[in-house]
Amino acid sequence: MSQDWTSDNDDSDKFEWESDGEAEPSSAPAFRNLDAAGPSTLDSNGWANEEAPPTSLVEGYVLMGFPKEMVLKGIKEIGHSDANALLELLLTYKTLGDDAAAGNCSTSGCFPQSVEDDDDFDFENWDGDNDADGREPNPDSSGDEDFLREMSEKDNKIKSLVDMGFPEDEANMAITRCGVDAALTVLADSVYASQAAGDCHYGNLSDYEVTGSCFDSLGGRKRARLMEGSKKKRKRYGGAAQGNRRPLDGSHEEPMPLPNPMVGFNLPNDRLRSVTRRLPQQAIGPPFFYYENVALAPKGVWATISRFLYDIEPEFVDSKHLCAAARKRGYIHNLPIENRFPLLPLPPKTIFEAFPHYKKWWPSWDPRRQLNCLQTSMSSAKLTERIQCALASSGNPPPKSVQKYVMDECRKWNLVWVGKNKVAHLEPDEVEYLLGFPRDHTRGVGKTERFKSLGNSFQVDTVAYHLSVLKDMYPNGVNVLSLFTGIGGGEVALHRLGIHMRTVVSVEIGEVNRRILRGWWDQTQTGTLIEIADVKSLTDDRIATFVRRFGGFDLVIGGSPCNNLAGSNRHHRDGL
Structure with a gap:
């Protein structure tokens, strides 16, 4: 079992996770x-x-x-x-x-100050002896102030990502890649992509340009002291100093440009666009392969993946075009792109279509109509209590600053309105619904485990739309090699399409994920499920044995790269 998984026992998380335990309005100050x-x-x-x-x-x-x-x-x-x-x-x-x-x-x-006990660096009291040409320091310099504020904003975003469960050094690098102004959801996707790529070692600072406009207004020596002070401050979160990681393949390629809107080759009921693509002869299936990765990958990652898969360009899709929650992903595959069809009934595409009961308490100043990418963790009861107190002490509507604070948290954690001044995180069954899984698919394991497993999974409707072309091609069913299966998003997609799975060889290291998949399989399938815990044990000889036994694989599907990959952990993804 992966070390990233926690106990199935919910007792330790009860206060943080149970929405019924949130403070009532009477508890507001x-x-x-x-x-x-x-x-x-x-x-x-x-x-x-x-x-x-x-x-x-x-x-x-x-x-509060x-x-x-x-x-x-x-x-x-x-x-x-x-x-x-x-x-x-x-x-x-x-x-x-x-x-x-x-x-x-x-x-x-x-001017933010460091509170590190052993940090004797003072942002506000410059030592003139260390300044170039002996000039008197100017603590009111607009350049210094801008720099410090940017450093403060960066530290706050790092802390937010750490609170969401990401390692501090990876959060720092995501901000370096995407910029300090990037939304937290964008930064989270970037961290996921970096983890998937195994891109966790640091390169030399000189390999990358890590300067901003605020740097240009500062003297070299003073800038060095500011950077040093910021490094010390971030040690509170257990991370390393600012640095940059080399791309997976050691190249200096530019990031692959992402389409906007991110709609893939086509969408259901989209008859206006006509997209054709040509695959290399050696890549034409069968067998077919389908590999998913987060869209906002570090530079060089998509180029590396594509190079190992016949130089096929990825199909980028944001699931918000097919359901009520965003999920920016790229898919490298050799499936046909004509004659696709969606799962029926079509999933709801807005929050109120999915959960109409939330409309009663939804304030007019909350403009959200869709949710952000569903995460592997949820907000704490303490946060929702603070939001409730902030709103209870404000007017109606609350001041713009309060609205901004509340909306930032609601977008970060996908909070919904469940009462007057009261927000709450989504429940696991609601997340299952948004991702296209059957109700109670993950039930029977701890609540924390359910959120983690669901946050790492496929969006079933999106994947099913791509896999739908297989239904007419394989009327008698398919043999599937499922790498990094997770909770079986690909398998659920095939099942909902009505495609029989004769055999599935599933490679998944997470014990909880395997238990969830096995429970669903036993209830819904008649084919054979073979489970392998570690991808390293899937040797060439073992694959050859499966090919002789089942006549080969019709589909090789790669699970969500947000998962802990089999045979590795979150920081070193050997075995992919």
């Missing part, structure tokens, strides 16, 4: 005593008797997730009579960095 008098004497923070904020007020903002020091700093700056203004200021602090309010920070200029 009480802001009704905003003008209550403070202590009659100066307290330890130096508040006068008419200035001290009510304890309940401070505790309320702390419950703001550090106490940040709350006190904000109150000292603008007072506490205007709850909305104070909340906007705290959210501004949060955007610029959690540590900002603890130091010399205001809404007009905020």
Whole structure:
């Protein structure tokens, strides 16, 4: 069993995962005593008797997730009579960095500081002796401020990716590849792609251009000190300093351009576009192969995959064109692209078509009509409680800053509205539905395991649309070699298409995934399922034995590269 899987026992995750355990509106902080008098004497923070904020007020903002020091700093700056203004200021602090309010920070200029215990580097007090030509440092330099803010934004995005379960060094590299302004969903896809490629070793910094406009306004020595300070700060998350990884094949090729819109060669009911492609003679099936990878792969990865598969160009598809959730993937295959047909009934393409009951509480300022890529983990109850408290203490509609905070979290975690000011993550059966799996496909294992398995799977409707051309070609069924099967997205697609699977040789290292696949197979299939845990044991001799035994394979399908690949782990993908 892969080390990336956790226990099937849900006890340790109950509070974080059970949506019914979320705080009720009555638990929101009480802001009704905003003008209550403070202590009659100066307290330890130096508040006068008419200035001290009510304890309940401070505790309320702390419950929302703001550090106490940040709350006190904000109150000292603008007072506490205007709850909305104070909340906007705290959210501004949060955007610029959690540590900002603890130091010399205001809404007009905020310099994040490192809180590393052994970090003696001070962003705000420049040492003039280290500056070139002995000039006096200027702490108010706009270039310095821009640089620091970009560093703060990068650190915040790294922390968000770490909170989502990604290693810090891989999160850092995703931002380097995609840019600090890239959405978290784009960064997450980039990390998945890097993990799939085995692209986890660092190259020399000089191999890549890692400069931005804010770098150009800083002197060389000062810039070096800023970078060093940022490196130290990110050590809090257990990661390495900023660096770059070499492409999988060691090349310096540019990233493969992605189509926009990402609609593949064609879509169901799309009769306007006529796309033809020519395959190399040696690539024409049968047998057919079908390999999936995340679209936003590091440069050189798609070129490498294509080179090993007859130089076939990938078909890029975003599943939002076929269902209610985005999923940007590329598929290298030698399947025909004419006479495809979709699964029926057609899946819903919007959130409200899929889950109409959520429309009751959906606010007008939430413009989402589709969900982002479904992830391998879900938000915590603490986050949804903080969102509830932020909304309860705001007007209707809430201020723009509160809306932005809430929408950023809702997009990041695919949160839906389940009550007044109340959001929650999707439940596993809802994720199954969005991905095209039968209800309860993953039921029987821990909730955490279900989310991880589903987040790593195929989107069944998309894959089935591509595989549909096989139905008329194989009326008596197919023999399938399924590499990195996961929870059987490819097999479910074939089953829903009505294509009988005579034999499936499944290679999957995850014990939980194998259990899910076996349970589904025993309930729905009459063919033979042969399970192999480690791809390294699938030797040439063993494949030859299967070919003699079954007469060969009609389809070789490669599972989602987001999975832990058999015979490897998340960081070193030997065996692919």
